[in-house]
Amino acid sequence: MQSWWWFGGSLVGLFILLAIPYLGAVFCVVLSLAWGVIGYAIGDWLISNAAGWVIGILAVISGLAVHFSGRQWMKDLD
Secondary structure, three states, X not given: OHHHHHHHHHHHHHHHHHHOHHHHHHHHHHHHHHHHHHHHHHHHHHOOHXXXXXXXXXXXXXXXXXXXXXXXXXXXXX
């Protein structure tokens, strides 16, 4: 039962963060950097250090594209 409260609270908090323009942009960049770190770790673990960098950079670029297009979609709903 407690996990549903955490889920609902985090969902509401994310909507609030994305509704505030400046905080939403910062949050999107932070999430994209997190995807880059995850991509680097997977590439480094599975293939090599160089592949980790390439996958990490691609993950950051892809994350930025997806997150900022999501923000634009939310603006279009208004």
